[in-house]
Amino acid sequence: MINDVLTFASNKAGQGKKVALVTVIETSGSSPATPGQMIAILADGSSNGTIGGGASEHQIIAKAVKALENGEAAFIHKIDHAESGMVCGGSMTVFANMIGSNVGLCIFGGGHIAQSLAKIAIDTGFFVTIVEDRPEFEAGFKSVRYTVCKPGDYIKTDPIQFVDYAVICTRGHSTDKEALCYCLTKDLKYIGMIGSKTKVSTLFEELVNEGLQKEKLKDVYAPIGLDIADAAPSEIAVAILAEILLVKNNGKPEHKKLT
Numbered sequence: 001m002i003n004d005v006l007t008f009a010s011n012k013a014g015q016g017k018k019v020a021l022v023t024v025i026e027t028s029g030s031s032p033a034t035p036g037q038m039i040a041i042l043a044d045g046s047s048n049g050t051i052g053g054g055a056s057e058h059q060i061i062a063k064a065v066k067a068l069e070n071g072e073a074a075f076i077h078k079i080d081h082a083e084s085g086m087v088c089g090g091s092m093t094v095f096a097n098m099i100g101s102n103v104g105l106c107i108f109g110g111g112h113i114a115q116s117l118a119k120i121a122i123d124t125g126f127f128v129t130i131v132e133d134r135p136e137f138e139a140g141f142k143s144v145r146y147t148v149c150k151p152g153d154y155i156k157t158d159p160i161q162f163v164d165y166a167v168i169c170t171r172g173h174s175t176d177k178e179a180l181c182y183c184l185t186k187d188l189k190y191i192g193m194i195g196s197k198t199k200v201s202t203l204f205e206e207l208v209n210e211g212l213q214k215e216k217l218k219d220v221y222a223p224i225g226l227d228i229a230d231a232a233p234s235e236i237a238v239a240i241l242a243e244i245l246l247v248k249n250n251g252k253p254e255h256k257k258l259t
Contacts, residue, residue, distance in 0.1 A: 002038055005049035009040040013100030016127040016145060016162040018043055020064035022096040024051050029090025031081060032056075043068045051094060056081055064096055073098055103248065104129065104163035108179040109170040110137035113194065116237035117167060118144055124241065131159045131179070151175045154182035165244050167224065168193040177203055184216055190247045192224035192240060226253065 009019045020041040024033045032052035039049035039057070041064040051057050056079045067075055078093040105121050107114045110132035118128045118141055128144040130137075131154075138146045147159045151174065160166065166188050168179045176193060180203070183191045193200065200222040208214050225239035226246070246253060 001049065002036070005038045005040050008048035009099060012040070012042060014145075016100070016104050016129065018068050018098060018100045018162075020068055020096050020098055022051060022060060022064060022094050024092055025076075025095050026093040027090065028092075029081075031090035031092050033092045041065065041068075052092070054081075056092065060094060060096075067096065068098065100127070103127065103165070104161075105165045105167065105244070106131060106160050106163045108132075108166070108168045108175075108183075110134060110140065111169065111171065112233035113169050113236050113240075114167075115140045116234045117169075117240055120237060120241055121244075124245070126165070127162070129159065129161075129163060133175075151178050154178060155185070160186055160188075164188060165190040165248070166192070167240060167244075169224075173199065173203065177206070180220070181207070181212075184212075184220075190221065190244055191219070192221040192243065194224050194236075194240075195222060197223055221247075 009021050012019050022039045022041060024035050024037045027033055027035060032054060037051045039047050039051045039060070041047045041061050043065060045061055045065050047061060051060060059079060060077065063075070063077055074095070074097045076093065076095050078091060080091045103126050105126040106129040107117060108131045110130055114130065118130060121128050122143050130141055130144050130146045131149050132146070133148060133150045135148050149157045149159050160183070166183045168176050168183065168191070170176050170179055176195065180191070180193055195203070204217050207217065221243060224243065225236060226242045228242065229235035229239035245251065
């Protein structure tokens with residue numbers, strides 16, 4: 001049973017989901033749980049495993065869901081079974097540890113910039129999804145969710161899940177355009193698109209002429225990244241991630257030096 005719970009939690013974390021892994025650490029009196037019992041709980045309330053069932057387990061699931069929503073790292077909680085409406089009496093104490101990343105970054109494109117960006121984003125704590133139509137590019141990535149998705153199929157495949165940040169750096173103008181249109185259908189905290197000022201202006205004008213509301217484009221970060229890099233893909237990746245962190249952490253593009 002415990003192995004099943006741990007496998008479930010590991011698989012869900014590997015899919016970019018946040019998981020509350022709850023373990024019974026102490027019981028007293030007549031309790032339906034025993035120390036060591038575990039349950040893995042997702043943000044939607046679904047779970048694997050049990051810590052005794054009944055009203056007490058329901059209460060723990062609700063608390064875990066709230067903790068996941070609030071971005072808590074861990075919690076300890078004691079339940080009096082009688083107060084939870086159970087006739088068995090007794091009590092139990094649980095420890096919950098949140099695993100998995102709660103920040104998801106989707107990168108459209110699998111080229112050199114995407115490869116550099118994915119690496120440093122993972123090191124920074126992001127769960128990274130790569131969307132590419134070329135399966136052979138997967139070898140250039142480690143520890144990402146690699147999704148093969150042909151241009152034109154973004155809406156049907158819906159590759160963005162558990163993502164708040166998106167970077168568009170595909171192989172060309174038309175694929176950038178399709179990826180941007182798809183991203184604009186999502187509730188994202190950040191959409192960035194690579195390209196020169198001329199390319200970006202041309203693309204934006206095309207979209208407005210095709211009926212897209214200009215207001216929807218005002219929050220797109222394009223050209224992408226802070227103005228700190230040269231033409232090297234690794235430096236461009238740093239400039240992009242710096243901009244994402246600026247948005248994520250409500251930062252300020254200022255030096256911290258005293259003088």
